[in-house]
Amino acid sequence: MGETNQPPPPPVAAPPPMMPMQPMMAPAVGTGAIHPPHEQFHHLAYCVHSNPSWVQVAALAFLHYLVMLGSTVMLASTIVPAMGGNAGDKARVIQSFLFMSGINTLLQTLVGTRLPTIMNASFAFVVPVLSIAREMDPNDFTNNHLRFVHTMRTTQGALIVASILNMILGFSTVWGAYAKKFSPVIMTPVVCVVGLGLFELGFPQVGKCVEIGLPMLILAVIVQQYVPHYFSHIHERITFLFERYSLLLCIGIVWAFAAILTAAGAYNHVSLKTQLHCRTDKSFLMSSAPWIKIPYPFQWGTPIFTAGHSFGMMGAVLVAAFESTGAHFATARLAGATPPPGHVLSRSVGLQGIGMFLEGIFGAPAGSSVSVGNIGLLGLTKVGSRRVIQISTGFMIFFSIFGKFGAFFASIPLPIFAAIYCILFGIVGE
Numbered sequence: 001m002g003e004t005n006q007p008p009p010p011p012v013a014a015p016p017p018m019m020p021m022q023p024m025m026a027p028a029v030g031t032g033a034i035h036p037p038h039e040q041f042h043h044l045a046y047c048v049h050s051n052p053s054w055v056q057v058a059a060l061a062f063l064h065y066l067v068m069l070g071s072t073v074m075l076a077s078t079i080v081p082a083m084g085g086n087a088g089d090k091a092r093v094i095q096s097f098l099f100m101s102g103i104n105t106l107l108q109t110l111v112g113t114r115l116p117t118i119m120n121a122s123f124a125f126v127v128p129v130l131s132i133a134r135e136m137d138p139n140d141f142t143n144n145h146l147r148f149v150h151t152m153r154t155t156q157g158a159l160i161v162a163s164i165l166n167m168i169l170g171f172s173t174v175w176g177a178y179a180k181k182f183s184p185v186i187m188t189p190v191v192c193v194v195g196l197g198l199f200e201l202g203f204p205q206v207g208k209c210v211e212i213g214l215p216m217l218i219l220a221v222i223v224q225q226y227v228p229h230y231f232s233h234i235h236e237r238i239t240f241l242f243e244r245y246s247l248l249l250c251i252g253i254v255w256a257f258a259a260i261l262t263a264a265g266a267y268n269h270v271s272l273k274t275q276l277h278c279r280t281d282k283s284f285l286m287s288s289a290p291w292i293k294i295p296y297p298f299q300w301g302t303p304i305f306t307a308g309h310s311f312g313m314m315g316a317v318l319v320a321a322f323e324s325t326g327a328h329f330a331t332a333r334l335a336g337a338t339p340p341p342g343h344v345l346s347r348s349v350g351l352q353g354i355g356m357f358l359e360g361i362f363g364a365p366a367g368s369s370v371s372v373g374n375i376g377l378l379g380l381t382k383v384g385s386r387r388v389i390q391i392s393t394g395f396m397i398f399f400s401i402f403g404k405f406g407a408f409f410a411s412i413p414l415p416i417f418a419a420i421y422c423i424l425f426g427i428v429g430e
Helices: 054-083 087-110 123-135 144-171 174-179 184-196 203-225 227-231 236-263 272-278 307-335 342-362 372-381 386-401 403-410 414-429
Strands: 119-121 368-370
Touching: 054 087, 054 119, 054 123, 054 144, 054 236, 054 372, 054 386, 054 403, 054 414, 087 119, 087 342, 087 368, 087 386, 087 403, 123 144, 123 307, 144 174, 144 307, 144 342, 174 307, 174 342, 203 227, 203 236, 203 272, 203 414, 227 236, 236 272, 236 372, 236 414, 272 414, 307 342, 307 368, 307 372, 307 414, 342 368, 372 414, 386 403
Parallel strands: none
Antiparallel strands: 119 368
């Protein structure tokens, strides 16, 4: 066989020179990692784990305190007179509510869901509390104060027993197993009901003093929605201040306006009901609140336990648990967090039961749930920082102990708070 001529193989190109290996940088993880919130959540300035400066934290924490204070005063103004209490009793009830709100908020933000939620006295307890109050015949007591104390003791006993239901549902993980069935189809109407179901605290209360409530509502909308866009062409810092602290500015302006109307005698010849809603000196909280008063266990006396009242209170406890569950999903959305899983919700409901148990011991006549108005404030300020909520508990506990200072802010006319809720509740429902 003859040899065949094979073409020579093509030359092999030399490999490119090896570049020096660069060390691989592992992504930062853990609580110390820096996650720019603008890259993750475009609708937020600060998410759950990111914090503004301490000056901004203090200002926003005080604003959260004012928002929850309004609903606290509204609730106390509804149930305390029906129970036979006077202005001094209402001041002490408000102090108890504030003190326990601070404790329960710390429990939830440190151990519970760890979301930026404020726990506050729930209006779900109005019906059972008023039912207990109506059963107390005034003829059986020598004065209204004794009737109030007896009603408080009965309410405390019912709340202590009913709180055990939430502890069982939460710590037995029954609530978490039930929460796993929550889907967007189920949670969307729940969140809407939580946000829009409290509108009776908004527009109807505004109408009780239109000359104060309506200017507050209009001013808050204009300053929040339109003024920042106008000043955006002038200076970015001014826009930032209006977007973040517009509610504080509006409250101060309208509160001063109400004080001027009161001093000028605009309400001297109107009905007592109008004076209570419009005047800045008709709440009698400043004169009746003690300078220093620390809420302590069984301050009204030994609780009275009755089966019928306890079962009635259990209904309100369950409603508060549903409210808080829906509110946690709304908070997660507005604060840039993932929706809470079932075991977290179960732990939160169990801690909510512990909080109600403590409220019954410390003399708060109603249990607590997540404050819906403060959730709306997260969306309005675009700050979902958990630190802001934790610092706000310092204001709650401080003003609950130093009663005169707390009563000064609690004397803000309720239509001002109602106008704020008209905006905040709508943000949650959205």
